Amino acid sequence: MDAIRELTERFSQFPGIGPRQAKRFVYYLLTRPNGYLKEFSALVNELKGSITVCPSCFRFFPKRHENSSLCDICLDTHRSHEELMIVCKDVDLESIEKSHSFNGKYFVLGGTVPILDKEPNRKIRASELIKTITERKPELKEIILAVNFNPEGEHTSDYVSSLLKPIIANTPIIVSTLGRGLSTGTELEYSDSETLKNALEHRQSSNS
Amino acid sequence: MDAIRELTERFSQFPGIGPRQAKRFVYYLLTRPNGYLKEFSALVNELKGSITVCPSCFRFFPKRHENSSLCDICLDTHRSHEELMIVCKDVDLESIEKSHSFNGKYFVLGGTVPILDKEPNRKIRASELIKTITERKPELKEIILAVNFNPEGEHTSDYVSSLLKPIIANTPIIVSTLGRGLSTGTELEYSDSETLKNALEHRQSSNS
Amino acid sequence: MDAIRELTERFSQFPGIGPRQAKRFVYYLLTRPNGYLKEFSALVNELKGSITVCPSCFRFFPKRHENSSLCDICLDTHRSHEELMIVCKDVDLESIEKSHSFNGKYFVLGGTVPILDKEPNRKIRASELIKTITERKPELKEIILAVNFNPEGEHTSDYVSSLLKPIIANTPIIVSTLGRGLSTGTELEYSDSETLKNALEHRQSSNS
Amino acid sequence: MDAIRELTERFSQFPGIGPRQAKRFVYYLLTRPNGYLKEFSALVNELKGSITVCPSCFRFFPKRHENSSLCDICLDTHRSHEELMIVCKDVDLESIEKSHSFNGKYFVLGGTVPILDKEPNRKIRASELIKTITERKPELKEIILAVNFNPEGEHTSDYVSSLLKPIIANTPIIVSTLGRGLSTGTELEYSDSETLKNALEHRQSSNS
Numbered sequence: 001m002d003a004i005r006e007l008t009e010r011f012s013q014f015p016g017i018g019p020r021q022a023k024r025f026v027y028y029l030l031t032r033p034n035g036y037l038k039e040f041s042a043l044v045n046e047l048k049g050s051i052t053v054c055p056s057c058f059r060f061f062p063k064r065h066e067n068s069s070l071c072d073i074c075l076d077t078h079r080s081h082e083e084l085m086i087v088c089k090d091v092d093l094e095s096i097e098k099s100h101s102f103n104g105k106y107f108v109l110g111g112t113v114p115i116l117d118k119e120p121n122r123k124i125r126a127s128e129l130i131k132t133i134t135e136r137k138p139e140l141k142e143i144i145l146a147v148n149f150n151p152e153g154e155h156t157s158d159y160v161s162s163l164l165k166p167i168i169a170n171t172p173i174i175v176s177t178l179g180r181g182l183s184t185g186t187e188l189e190y191s192d193s194e195t196l197k198n199a200l201e202h203r204q205s206s207n208s
Numbered sequence: 209m210d211a212i213r214e215l216t217e218r219f220s221q222f223p224g225i226g227p228r229q230a231k232r233f234v235y236y237l238l239t240r241p242n243g244y245l246k247e248f249s250a251l252v253n254e255l256k257g258s259i260t261v262c263p264s265c266f267r268f269f270p271k272r273h274e275n276s277s278l279c280d281i282c283l284d285t286h287r288s289h290e291e292l293m294i295v296c297k298d299v300d301l302e303s304i305e306k307s308h309s310f311n312g313k314y315f316v317l318g319g320t321v322p323i324l325d326k327e328p329n330r331k332i333r334a335s336e337l338i339k340t341i342t343e344r345k346p347e348l349k350e351i352i353l354a355v356n357f358n359p360e361g362e363h364t365s366d367y368v369s370s371l372l373k374p375i376i377a378n379t380p381i382i383v384s385t386l387g388r389g390l391s392t393g394t395e396l397e398y399s400d401s402e403t404l405k406n407a408l409e410h411r412q413s414s415n416s
Numbered sequence: 417m418d419a420i421r422e423l424t425e426r427f428s429q430f431p432g433i434g435p436r437q438a439k440r441f442v443y444y445l446l447t448r449p450n451g452y453l454k455e456f457s458a459l460v461n462e463l464k465g466s467i468t469v470c471p472s473c474f475r476f477f478p479k480r481h482e483n484s485s486l487c488d489i490c491l492d493t494h495r496s497h498e499e500l501m502i503v504c505k506d507v508d509l510e511s512i513e514k515s516h517s518f519n520g521k522y523f524v525l526g527g528t529v530p531i532l533d534k535e536p537n538r539k540i541r542a543s544e545l546i547k548t549i550t551e552r553k554p555e556l557k558e559i560i561l562a563v564n565f566n567p568e569g570e571h572t573s574d575y576v577s578s579l580l581k582p583i584i585a586n587t588p589i590i591v592s593t594l595g596r597g598l599s600t601g602t603e604l605e606y607s608d609s610e611t612l613k614n615a616l617e618h619r620q621s622s623n624s
Numbered sequence: 625m626d627a628i629r630e631l632t633e634r635f636s637q638f639p640g641i642g643p644r645q646a647k648r649f650v651y652y653l654l655t656r657p658n659g660y661l662k663e664f665s666a667l668v669n670e671l672k673g674s675i676t677v678c679p680s681c682f683r684f685f686p687k688r689h690e691n692s693s694l695c696d697i698c699l700d701t702h703r704s705h706e707e708l709m710i711v712c713k714d715v716d717l718e719s720i721e722k723s724h725s726f727n728g729k730y731f732v733l734g735g736t737v738p739i740l741d742k743e744p745n746r747k748i749r750a751s752e753l754i755k756t757i758t759e760r761k762p763e764l765k766e767i768i769l770a771v772n773f774n775p776e777g778e779h780t781s782d783y784v785s786s787l788l789k790p791i792i793a794n795t796p797i798i799v800s801t802l803g804r805g806l807s808t809g810t811e812l813e814y815s816d817s818e819t820l821k822n823a824l825e826h827r828q829s830s831n832s
Contacts, residue, residue, distance in 0.1 A: 007671060024639050030671065048658060051654060095399055148394065179411050186391050188296075193306055196303060196307040202389065204384055224440070231507065233431070250457070253457035268420065566808075592829050597822070
């Protein structure tokens, strides 16, 4: 197999990319200057060397030459240790950070648990989570399960809850999930009953 | 102008219909049997004769030959008089009814108030609303503003709130809005900050 | 069944309309002034009275009070009798007319012949076509089959060809089909092999 | 700038990729095994070393260790030298090859000439084309301009024609363009007048 085909196949495995766009990527690279490919190749090759996984929250972050191996969020002393948000992926964490609405710590599961999956422990960082919660139990007040509102997200949330239950039993730690209701742009006419029910249940007084 | 063009023009004004589909409607009618057009025409002609507006909640409903002129929801004695939900349109009311999550009464505004509109009173049933709230004040405990989560919905909600304020001042009546957060299918990665902030603010304990 | 539901059901049968949009149509009508509904209803009721089918080309056209019962295209003496274009539907004829690229006469089949249909004669004006071609045989030079380039169009074209064959055998009448190749906006990268093959086969010298 | 951001920025420049998908690519790479990244990086780095541009048709093709530096199409003695198809991009050539409808040689321009571009010669291989045509003039019978049927394609075709004109003047060489008409899936109702006009102009007898 020649290099065009081989690289096309690799790009076809990228998330959301079909064989046609994969080939366009390869031709795109072929028409770049030589230096560009060298640089791009080096960036890919050194990616894992310069990016590391935070041993505390398990998100990816750029390695630094300081003493600590923790990421900037975990190092940030202005963030509360009392709240821990569990997210599935790094991009979820980034979305939350961009909303500037959370000032606690995170734990990145590294994936979701598909429904009917027989080895859920292998899809997410289950043992790392158990260890983290066990250690931080004394200082924790709330664990927030921040998952997508779809069947796989729900299932992951249920599975994680079942992992947490024995650890936090007999502690005052609250386990919470993200609120449900109307999201930006939602129109009542086109809403499903589940969403409307949640929106009504969680309605808020606007008198204040 | 011939009948094909004239009817095409009428159909073009239907919500969501362009001139091309409008013309397809006309040819569709032209190829129906004669009896079909007679029936369809009669249905349109008699629509307003057989459908009336409920004098209490202002929704459209089929006229009955009984003594009362109220719609079935307003007549339903099993529904609470203490909660009144204000919706913009009949279809919104129908969505809520389909979700089986509300057991109070309704008020249909009949429209929304566009941002920058100079005569908001003419777009919605403002005076009817004022009259309704004034009359029912003694029995009301909560007024729910159920509007779309978009700028025009927000604006309508604000305007209606300003109408209600003087009437319910010094009463214990609560004015509430639909809860916000993740709606069915929402993925954190693709959520706007506003939605995430709402979801986090309204997070719920799942311990119970 | 009440009038809202009944009319919603009728609109649901309109081409391309689902139950939700159908209901929006009904509420649209309910919020029109009384006179509007009367007019609209009358337009529908009188549609077939004011529109008639041309006995020569079988297209719909507005009735006139003159002596002739033919449509304006069939009456137009500037149009050639030597070329007859067979189209499936009135909208196809209108598209061709709008392109100002044909100056002959038309015959509207009134539909297409679905693949595997057991009674093709009932889906299109087969006997009328046979009669028309038989009568006009002496003056005809070319019959153009103008159908959609999709399986059902092809099938209709094949079926019509089989109807024409015995009639025009031993005559110099040419039966032609629309040319194939690149249509406006076609990009080679995304074209199917069939289209490229046609485009190449029918390539044209640009020297002149 | 850290490696995640830097690589995200690179991927954002890939054809059809926005910043969000670019970031997903980076996280996709981060979760691959170490060996995968090494391999992928090597493939990118060696791409231009193993793929070369054919000095005759200017398409990209995998280098071989044989004596000839020509691509397999240019080497193929079963393909006619009398027909030369000029295409804008490698993917266009591949589409044509996949249709198995052309058995001549190719010339890849390497791009298109944008409308209003002031230096068209820099966007395509103009001088190489002039050289190629000048050399092969004696054996050429037809030059086929195979471009997209859109304004930029048309403009490129016009520009290339103007380059060819002085070279092939006083030769019997035909310059042709791809045929136009209905492409697969085209429906008359939704066709533009230009396409219908072409389809009608290039209609074909189906008598044979």
